Amino acid sequence: MLRVTIDARPAVARERTGVGNYAWNLIRRLPEVDPDASYVAWYVHSKAAIRQWRHFDDVGAPNLRERGILYPSRLLERTTRHGFPRVEWFGGFDVLFATNFVPPPTRTGRVVATVHDLAFRRFPETAPQAVTWWRDAVLHTVRRAARLIAPSEWTKRDLLELYGAPEEKVVVIPLAVDCEMYRPPSEERILEVRRAFGIDGPYLVALGRGPRKNLPRLLAAFAALPGDIRPGLVIAGAREWSPDGSDPGPDALRALPRDVRAAVTLVGYLSEAEKVTLLGGAIGLAFPSLYEGFGFPVLEAMACGTPVLTSDASSLPELAGDAALLVDPHDVDAIRDGLRTLVTDDGLRGRLRAAGLARASSFDWTETARRTAAVLHEAGAPG
Numbered sequence: 001m002l003r004v005t006i007d008a009r010p011a012v013a014r015e016r017t018g019v020g021n022y023a024w025n026l027i028r029r030l031p032e033v034d035p036d037a038s039y040v041a042w043y044v045h046s047k048a049a050i051r052q053w054r055h056f057d058d059v060g061a062p063n064l065r066e067r068g069i070l071y072p073s074r075l076l077e078r079t080t081r082h083g084f085p086r087v088e089w090f091g092g093f094d095v096l097f098a099t100n101f102v103p104p105p106t107r108t109g110r111v112v113a114t115v116h117d118l119a120f121r122r123f124p125e126t127a128p129q130a131v132t133w134w135r136d137a138v139l140h141t142v143r144r145a146a147r148l149i150a151p152s153e154w155t156k157r158d159l160l161e162l163y164g165a166p167e168e169k170v171v172v173i174p175l176a177v178d179c180e181m182y183r184p185p186s187e188e189r190i191l192e193v194r195r196a197f198g199i200d201g202p203y204l205v206a207l208g209r210g211p212r213k214n215l216p217r218l219l220a221a222f223a224a225l226p227g228d229i230r231p232g233l234v235i236a237g238a239r240e241w242s243p244d245g246s247d248p249g250p251d252a253l254r255a256l257p258r259d260v261r262a263a264v265t266l267v268g269y270l271s272e273a274e275k276v277t278l279l280g281g282a283i284g285l286a287f288p289s290l291y292e293g294f295g296f297p298v299l300e301a302m303a304c305g306t307p308v309l310t311s312d313a314s315s316l317p318e319l320a321g322d323a324a325l326l327v328d329p330h331d332v333d334a335i336r337d338g339l340r341t342l343v344t345d346d347g348l349r350g351r352l353r354a355a356g357l358a359r360a361s362s363f364d365w366t367e368t369a370r371r372t373a374a375v376l377h378e379a380g381a382p383g
Contacts, residue, residue, distance in 0.1 A: 031061035117293025302356030
């Protein structure tokens with residue numbers, strides 16, 4: 001029986017990101033699609049000795065166990081660069097599945113690592129958190145891992161071009177969306193969330209506040225819309241760390257005229273239920289990102305029946321297909337024209353809604369898990 005240890009740290013984070021949702025969904029599905037293997041969800045917690053933390057009991061799979069290690073996560077961030085504590089100290093395994101670029105410390109070569117994007121190489125100014133030791137660790141992982149998973153053909157090309165990764169070592173496995181969670185919400189629920197966030201009238205929604213999300217250009221394009229058609233704009237997402245304390249969204253917002261600022265609402269981090277409802281009540285998703293390795297917000301919006309405007313760059317055309325309105329993310333006028341079309345063309349919104357729902361339904365977490373299990377078995381095969 002193949003024994004797989006999964007780095008579950010992103011999945012158990014208090015505020016899960018896209019990577020966390022990826023890990024969460026695979027941990028819950030891999031044991032089901034691969035019953036002849038055993039899986040361990042490995043994570044660290046500073047209170048593991050005080051309270052028995054359980055995150056995956058509801059999975060109910062006999063071949064899934066949790067291993068919460070008494071070790072502060074912040075300390076692990078510092079000691080990882082020195083190679084300890086190694087995962088194998090806490091239990092044996094045949095394959096280590098690194099869900100977030102770099103595995104926890106280990107000496108095994110049987111690592112399968114998911115490289116979600118290479119924005120820190122393509123746009124280093126948008127990734128101040130990618131410090132030198134971590135970038136070196138990514139390089140080490142790419143060179144040493146038995147297999148690399150990329151969520152898109154775009155990310156695979158980046159791995160081949162920027163790191164010289166052997167093509168046969170890189171497997172493209174698209175991510176997915178949980179269509180039981182992400183689906184058109186009820187009008188009653190939409191009204192509840194509107195009241196909770198103080199949203200009046202029609203609105204666009206933007207997800208993410210990091211530098212890659214291109215908020216300064218989006219806000220400039222939004223401000224350039226004629227006042228008689230300009231809806232509200234709701235910007236959701238937690239503030240991302242930057243060394244100088246800057247925050248591109250609010251910083252750009254302060255430079256806009258007062259009437260435009262009044263039409264913008266910042267709502268911070270959202271639970272999944274809040275995000276579904278906010279998306280479902282919107283005119284459309286405005287997501288002119290500079291770079292994505294996959295593009296979760298696009299797929300989530302489509303699954304909620306929300307028309308999508310996104311970029312004609314990086315992985316986004318590959319993900320969106322013909323189910324979104326594509327614009328040049330570097331061109332404010334192009335973003336403005338796209339927003340105007342999205343806001344005023346009812347027929348287009350109807351077509352995008354139908355196409356988006358169909359597109360989202362073709363991305364399934366169970367299929368992602370099956371393909372991932374196959375790669376894990378390849379990495380664990382003798383020889």
